[in-house]
Amino acid sequence: MSALIPLAPGVSYLPGAVNSVVLEDGHGGALLVDTGLDDSHARKLLRALDSAGLTPTGILNTHSHADHHGGNTFILRRFPEMKVFAPPLEAAIITHPILEPIGLFGARPPHELQTKFLLAPPSLARLAPEPGLCRLGGVTVELIEVAGHASMMYAVRVGEVLYAADALFGPDALAKHPLVFCQDSGLQKAAAARLGGLEGVRVTLPGHGGPTEELADLVAANLATHARTTQAVLDAVRQQPATVDDLLPRVCDTLGVTMTSAGAVVLNRAVVSAHLTELLEAGAVQMQVSANRLVFGSQA
Known part of the structure; x- marks a missing residue:
């Protein structure tokens, strides 16, 4: 008991x-x-x-x-x-x-x-x-x-x-x-x-x-x-401009995360989005609409 x-x-x-x-x-x-x-x-x-x-x-x-x-x-x-x-x-x-x-x-x-x-x-x-x-x-x-x-x-x-x-x-x-x-x-x-x-x-x-x-x-x-998560998100963006859904597996690969359920995907997608917002507000990342996609890229 x-x-x-x-x-x-x-x-x-x-x-x-x-x-x-x-x-x-x-x-x-x-x-x-x-x-x-x-x-x-x-x-x-x-x-x-x-x-x-x-x-x-x-x-x-x-x-x-x-x-x-x-x-x-x-x-x-x-x-x-x-x-x-x-x-x-x-x-x-x-x-x-x-x-x-x-x-x-x-x-x-x-x-x-x-x-x-x-x-x-x-x-x-x-x-x-x-x-x-x-x-x-x-x-x-x-x-x-x-x-x-x-x-x-x-x-x-x-x-x-x-x-x-x-x-x-x-x-x-x-x-x-x-x-x-x-x-x-x-x-x-x-x-x-x-x-x-x-x-x-x-x-x-x-x-x-x-x-x-x-x-x-x-x-x-x-x-x-x-801090490691923020850096992993920034590194993922620097590889190539991408959507949140494209960035998520890059971040997971860096941090050794394996997702096996829909719940894990939506939760971790939210985490990547949160760190993207922080990076946007810090001027380290930019956001734009391209080919009907919301794309995040690194600042020049």
Whole structure:
């Protein structure tokens, strides 16, 4: 049976493909931060709470990717009065999850893009408070805005513990997925660097991976991975002007990525597009329409 792993007094987490953080209110209740991909993870989370003598008082989803809120509905069936909170824009997608695959595909998505990895069950989410200190589910937390991986995203700090959500990935996750998903690569880099500047953080838990006391090393590893992706996209453009769909396999070849599903293609295509936008804004790449194709080339 899965059990909560303590990070500090009143702060623990349930490890999984995505970590769920449990913040105690001191009265037998707990705020849940991210609920995992599906019912299976949510069931383990509730069992771990029961074993610890805790009752959930609310849910905070750091962002709207399905693996962070897919467990909401299972928990809400048992605790229907509980509230779900999420950052702006993200709350809309959690409430209407079809927006996620629509955004990736650009139209009503085919069946292959409506799997649980891209389309979680809907759960009514309301806007979380603005970044800063606030109380959610009876717990005082500090919300830190870390947009980039998602359109909006919050990291969560309680005392000396930082839950970075997907602003930072653990080393194993970076090695397994070198094309780290993002919707704004420039903001993604800025968010990671900003977290690296926090003082008084004793332990950092990424959304994917184990806890570490070496925040600076974790930030450096993430920034290096993001920089490699930007360079791989630029090198792909420099080979020959091309569309995003032509650039994607070049980038994958450079980074050793093999795609075997439609979901992987649309996710990684979005990553290449994000880095192209960053390069366009930096003046390193140009974009033009040629022969009915949107083509990206390097600046002369």
